[in-house]
Amino acid sequence: MDRRADGVEANGQGELAALMARVAAGDRVAFRSLYDRTSGKLFASVRRILGNQTAAEDAVQEAYVRIWRRAGDFDAGIASPIAWMTTIARHAAIDIVRRGAERVSASADTLDAELAERLADPAGSTPASGGRALASCLDKIEADRRSMVLLAYCYGWSREELSARFAKPVATVKTVLRRSLILLKECLGG
Amino acid sequence: MADLDREELDGLAAEYVLGQLAGDERRAAEARLAADPAFRAAVAAWERRLQPLADTAGEVAPPGGTFAAILGRLESAPPAIAGGNVVALRRSLVRWRITSAIVGAAAAVLAVVVVLERTGPAQQTEFVAILTAEGAKPAFVASVDTVKGTISVRRVVDAAPADKSYELWAIPPGGTPRSLGVVEQASYRRALDLAPSGNFTFAITLEQKGGSPDGTPKGPLVFSGALVPTE
Numbered sequence: 001m002d003r004r005a006d007g008v009e010a011n012g013q014g015e016l017a018a019l020m021a022r023v024a025a026g027d028r029v030a031f032r033s034l035y036d037r038t039s040g041k042l043f044a045s046v047r048r049i050l051g052n053q054t055a056a057e058d059a060v061q062e063a064y065v066r067i068w069r070r071a072g073d074f075d076a077g078i079a080s081p082i083a084w085m086t087t088i089a090r091h092a093a094i095d096i097v098r099r100g101a102e103r104v105s106a107s108a109d110t111l112d113a114e115l116a117e118r119l120a121d122p123a124g125s126t127p128a129s130g131g132r133a134l135a136s137c138l139d140k141i142e143a144d145r146r147s148m149v150l151l152a153y154c155y156g157w158s159r160e161e162l163s164a165r166f167a168k169p170v171a172t173v174k175t176v177l178r179r180s181l182i183l184l185k186e187c188l189g190g
Numbered sequence: 191m192a193d194l195d196r197e198e199l200d201g202l203a204a205e206y207v208l209g210q211l212a213g214d215e216r217r218a219a220e221a222r223l224a225a226d227p228a229f230r231a232a233v234a235a236w237e238r239r240l241q242p243l244a245d246t247a248g249e250v251a252p253p254g255g256t257f258a259a260i261l262g263r264l265e266s267a268p269p270a271i272a273g274g275n276v277v278a279l280r281r282s283l284v285r286w287r288i289t290s291a292i293v294g295a296a297a298a299v300l301a302v303v304v305v306l307e308r309t310g311p312a313q314q315t316e317f318v319a320i321l322t323a324e325g326a327k328p329a330f331v332a333s334v335d336t337v338k339g340t341i342s343v344r345r346v347v348d349a350a351p352a353d354k355s356y357e358l359w360a361i362p363p364g365g366t367p368r369s370l371g372v373v374e375q376a377s378y379r380r381a382l383d384l385a386p387s388g389n390f391t392f393a394i395t396l397e398q399k400g401g402s403p404d405g406t407p408k409g410p411l412v413f414s415g416a417l418v419p420t421e
Binding site for chain 2: 028032035040041042044045047048050056057060061062064065068069073075078079082083084086087090091094097098130131134135149150152153154156158159172175178181182184185188
């Protein structure tokens with residue numbers, strides 16, 4: 001693991017956590033800073049799920065409204081600010097998908113290969129120290145199951161969509177996802 | 191029902207972070223987040239584990255004007271209730287935990303939680319429901335005990351502005367709102383001569399000081415919650 005990268009990451013997260021505390025107190029200047037530092041990541045995440053610029057703009061707006069309203073719930077003691085915000089943003093995008101927004105997704109095979117590559121060698125300046133470990137653990141999961149996890153997390157696929165794509169009952173999809181995630185967790189050291 | 195065991199809790203946290211929970215399931219998980227520190231920790235751990243996958247999306251700046259649009263959305267607070275979100279909570283989310291945790295996490299909580307207890311032997315059914323505006327959090331907790339004929343209300347959000355009052359309403363399906371009184375205290379219990387069923391909606395409107403003058407809602411609907419059976 002890259003110590004230096006970890007340190008940079010930790011500092012950045014500390015600043016975000018401090019901003020979040022000010023946002024929780026209703027500080028709009030802090031909110032603007034938080035937006036400037038994080039909106040690129042969140043927008044990229046929601047755009048990947050929605051595959052559509054207009055819907056992605058709607059999702060990122062909704063995400064920051066929720067972040068503003070829920071900032072008081074953020075617990076710096078246990079949560080990572082960017083990871084906490086990412087969940088909110090992905091959920092906002094998934095809500096739009098579930099409301100019936102049209103979207104186009106890459107084929108499962110293409111994105112599986114693509115993700116594996118990027119995880120192993122993350123693009124951009126963000127140190128993804130956990131990326132290699134996660135990639136190596138994902139590698140240990142059987143291909144179809146790994147695709148399910150990736151389609152769910154990165155592309156916001158529902159159980160129903162996965163069920164149709166993999167020709168498995170919804171209940172099976174649920175079980176497979178849970179088991180795959182348990183394997184991941186164990187592989188990553190719990 | 192016993193509380194979720196550790197494995198089940200962790201599985202639920204993973205599904206929540208993965209984005210597999212939508213609608214009622216998601217909101218039940220969010221209620222659990224407010225109520226259960228172990229669940230919060232499990233969710234935070236899953237967020238960290240899977241974050242490298244989010245990082246693979248890279249960074250793309252949203253279009254200019256997005257932040258202004260976000261501020262515009264904030265101006266519309268308190269949030270309009272669009273249909274509302276109904277949540278069925280599992281019996282395992284015992285009432286005291288919901289209530290105490292929501293009160294504990296009081297900072298900026300905006301929604302209504304309505305708990306209906308029916309303890310008759312023939313109808314041992316428990317209803318829990320949460321209605322929120324999209325993205326908002328609990329604001330009021332109301333418990334109805336139809337056997338004792340009481341209602342308990344706890345306000346978690348800030349008090350109404352000095353010249354206004356929050357008024358609580360019970361709305362039967364397809365029916366007319368009936369006032370359950372003005373919420374003046376942060377927490378109170380009073381008699382209730384009404385036996386709401388699982389199809390009722392409870393709502394809070396912002397009325398003139400002292401409440402609506404004629405027993406019908408006049409002010410804006412600010413929070414509402416519906417009842418659904420827990421299982």
